[in-house]
Amino acid sequence: MRLFILTALLFVFQSIAFGQDMAALVNKVKAKLDKVNDYVAEGNMKTDVAFIKAPVGRVKVYFKKPNHFKLKRDGGISILPKGGVTVNMSTLVSGNDFVAVAAGEAIVNNIKTKVIKLLPTSDNSDVVLSTIYVDEAKLLIIKASTTTKENGSFEIEMSYGKYVDFALPDKVNFSFNTKDYKMPKGVALEFEDEEKYTETEKIKRKKGRVQITYSNYTINQGIADTIFK
């Protein structure tokens, strides 16, 4: 009986200690992200959704603390998955209204990462659960999976380069689920035979990806609020 109580206590203390460790790690990551008050980034955006044929386009991304984010295509129309692309790492770990829970370790893109689950404490939060994969040595978020109430689930993968000191990625990959797309032939006025899809293709058609490759950032130079309206 004593042994059981001791084991249980040990488990509880260890969990608390791990939880505190994770909170500390998240705070360190947050502190690194906090070095950036605002930025304007330029890059290329590729949309890879089975039922969307879109060109690669130049984009301009604006960010301002605490959670203003705007992505604009340089001359043209941008088709973006709802929710996902506008989420960035700062907004994901901003505030203290979540509980960080350790969830082991994982290798992401050959980088050893700590897996942390962020559980929102507020009932009003759109985010149900976020899992972040943190490179502990460099204090960088390598990957994040988020499940939301309104906009489904999505995954964000980041690779860093020139702007690693500011925790700003060179490349961001957004993966998300899509709904099936179909338009009646009579409405589209198309008389050609419809393409038939295999089961694998049908599954593939339900996955979408948006990749943004940033070429340069202008950091902490100030941005007018009107940009985000």
Add this chain to the structure above:
Amino acid sequence: MYKLLQIELYKIFRRPRTYISFAAITALIGIIQLGLLRDGEAYVGFMMSNVAQTFSFDGKILNGYLVCYVLLQLLLVHVPLLIALIAADMISGEANMGTLRLMLTKPISRTSFLLAKFAASAIYTFLLLVWIAILALFVSMFLFGTDDMVIQKTNYIVQLPVGDVFWRYVGAFGFALLAMLTVASLGFFLSNFAENSIGPIVATMSVIIFFTILSTMSIPLFQKIQPFLFTTHMVNWKEFFDPQVNSENAVIPGTIQHTSRIINSAFVLVLHIIGFFVATLYFFNKKDVLS
């Protein structure tokens, strides 16, 4: 021959009936443009409701290029009826007025006579399309501006960069000319067999409506005959707006996904034009002209 063509053009453009088509098109395009100017955003919202739950669109979706596409989608099904008004009247109209026999007493061959008449109806068709292009494309570009073109197809959405659209319209209007000339040649052919204009005009319209319905319905029995109906090929101007994509699913500007479909359909339409004209020539040369 040139003189004959001039006479035929004079006859076409002297009749008030000719201008009904231009007026109808002006009114139709004008009213649609006005509607889209006022409530265009609601129309775009309805159009994109299919994907609005998953995606957000940022930019000027309702621009001149999209408006022109919407207009062509609506108009190119109905313009054949306006073309039939003139083309199906070319021979039967003369017969009705009793001038056909008189004209053929002149020292001109029946072939030259028909060639001049057909060329005149082709010029009328061309001018009607130019008028549509001016109103639907250029006026829309002026009223709504330009931006990337986002259109919906049966299985996917296409986004064309703004700089990659205009040449597609040039191609689409060129293709539409072939489609409309097919209608003109059908009307011209039927015009050969009547002594008044109503019959061939109504017959041409009926054939087009009947074939269009067969082309539109996704019933297996009809699908077997659809490739043989010229109305199925008439709508392939849309292929100009379907670009190729690379291995990463990104649009390759300046390309067309199914060039073979355009070539095949253009070939079928040209074959119909030649076929109808040769048939008209054959029957007209054998005809005993009594009116």
